[in-house]
Amino acid sequence: MSKLNIVLFGPPGAGKGTQSNFLIERYGLVHLSTGDLLRAEIKAESQLGLQAKELMDAGQLVPDAVVIGMIRNKMEAHLDAKGFIFDGFPRTKAQAETLDEMLDAKSEPITAMLALEVPEEELIKRLLGRGATSGRSDDQDESIIRNRIREYTTKTAPLKDYYSAQGKFKAINGVGSLEEITGRLVEAIG
Ligand code: AMP
Numbered sequence: 764m765s766k767l768n769i770v771l772f773g774p775p776g777a778g779k780g781t782q783s784n785f786l787i788e789r790y791g792l793v794h795l796s797t798g799d800l801l802r803a804e805i806k807a808e809s810q811l812g813l814q815a816k817e818l819m820d821a822g823q824l825v826p827d828a829v830v831i832g833m834i835r836n837k838m839e840a841h842l843d844a845k846g847f848i849f850d851g852f853p854r855t856k857a858q859a860e861t862l863d864e865m866l867d868a869k870s871e872p873i874t875a876m877l878a879l880e881v882p883e884e885e886l887i888k889r890l891l892g893r894g895a896t897s898g899r900s901d902d903q904d905e906s907i908i909r910n911r912i913r914e915y916t917t918k919t920a921p922l923k924d925y926y927s928a929q930g931k932f933k934a935i936n937g938v939g940s941l942e943e944i945t946g947r948l949v950e951a952i953g
Pocket of ligand 1: 798823825851853
């Protein structure tokens with residue numbers, strides 16, 4: 764059976780992490796979140812974590828080579844996976860191209876890119892709400908949140924065209940109850 768490799772896409776606060784949890788359980792996939800991996804590096808006070816922290820605290824992207832290296836390691840550690848959910852990766856064209864190269868080498872291409880769509884003011888409301896309980900410093904300051912959304916708009920949103928050209932882009936309404944949104948994702952996966 765061919766593997767199910769899903770890119771779960773969307774701006775910060777769109778619900779990628781929450782929805783990933785439902786999808787990994789339903790389809791038995793391995794969750795690859797570069798944000799989670801970076802926060803683990805920060806917690807471990809590794810060299811990589813120290814370098815990434817400054818950029819993350821400012822709401823900027825960390826360098827492509829850093830996140831690509833982390834994804835490569837994780838994929839190699841899960842060679843027998845039924846598939847992956849990529850959450851928060853790729854975020855630039857260079858990352859998307861490298862991911863395609865890695866997957867092409869194994870003949871296990873991306874199945875679909877599911878893009879959760881949520882209006883900006885709703886994102887800010889959700890992120891500030893999350894910041895009150897998550898302990899994530901990048902969720903607690905509106906100017907950092909707006910920076911992250913700006914990074915998304917300029918560097919990440921163009922990936923919709925990249926995946927559209929491959930016939931893999933699917934827009935998903937990201938507003939509604941958690942169950943409704945999961946239902947839309949499951950329907951899109953088919
Ligand atoms: P997230 O948990 O996905 O919202 O990511 C939190 C922060 O980690 C982002 O604001 C970026 O600074 C950094 N980050 C996570 N994933 C990536 C990525 N694929 N490329 C560059 N930076 C990333």
